[in-house]
Amino acid sequence: MAHTNESMVSEFVLLGLSNSWELQLFFFTIFSIVYVTSVLGNVLIIVIISFDSHLNSPMYFLLSNLSFIDICQSNFATPKMLVDFFVEHKTISFEGCMAQIFLLHSFVGSEMMLLVAMAYDRFIAICKPLHYSTIMNQRLCIIFVSISWAVGILHSVSHLAFTVDLPFCGPNEVDSFFCDLPLVIELACMDTYEIEIMTLTNSGLISLSCFLALIISYTIILISVQRRSSSGSSKALSTLTAHITIVILFFGPCIYFYIWPFSRLSVDKFLSVFYIVCTPLLNPIIYSLRNKDVKLAMWKLKYRHLNSWKN
DSSP, rough: OOTTTTTTOOOOEOSSOOOOOHHHHHHHHHHHHHHHHHHHHHHHHHHHHHOOOOGSSHHHHHHHHHHHHHHHHSSSSHHHHHTTOOOOOOEEEHHHHHHHHHHHHHHHHHHHHHHHHHHHHHHHHHHHHHHHHHSSOHHHHHHHHHHHHHHHHHHHHHHHHTTTTOOOOSOEEEEESSSOHHHHHHTSSSOOOHHHHHHHHHHHHHHHHHHHHHHHHHHHHHHHHHHHHHHHHHHHHHHHHHHHHHHHHHHHHHHHHHSTSSSOOOHHHHHIIIIIIIHHHHHHHHHHHHHHHHHHHHHHHHHHHHHHHHO
């Protein structure tokens, strides 16, 4: 690899969330519960959607793919963080660090694009219901998912292309529990101003463009829903509320980090925890609590399992 000739750093030291043993034990307990609940919850959503014929629709196909991305995001850094709570000297190899950067930006970029696809699905379902089955066919859904992953990976590669060859010749302490790209770039033994601007532009463009597309889409949809007064509109409004809640909670910390990526406050570390550890839990919680179809499918699966166990 190109960095081996210039770089003297073979590993990075992760400073973690706290040096206090009591706090680390507390964090381990809380985040272990969140991690297990998040993974199991998203797996459950995928299983329910796969086995319930009533959920065989484009919206739930996209939702199951969102759950898959959330499972991936739950596993790229959280397991290591949990193990590191019991390790005094928390380190990660150079290759492992670059892998974390690649995976994080791949998953985040993919999820942004998938949320836009879900907004488009709701737009067609509510604003053009007669053409919904024609427009939102299986082929288009597969294209949406493929584009989401392609954009996420390209977004990540564009970051990694210039990061992997930076000269790391001394400082190697990352003040976080994972390899956060801006914090890693700051450790390079060179003037990183231009790279910081490139990072901000790259990440800012994809996040702000997706966020604006979502805001415009849901504004049009909400206006359309408010003009109606039926039980169908009430159900649509409930579904929209779940979608909008996820968008706000997902993009809130994301845009904050992209606006001030290289100027970190002490609270930013805990916002990172929320974004990396807690965000994947939002999908199963919000959709299971607010979506009647998903809750009904969960009860069906539960009773089917109980009946098979009794027999």
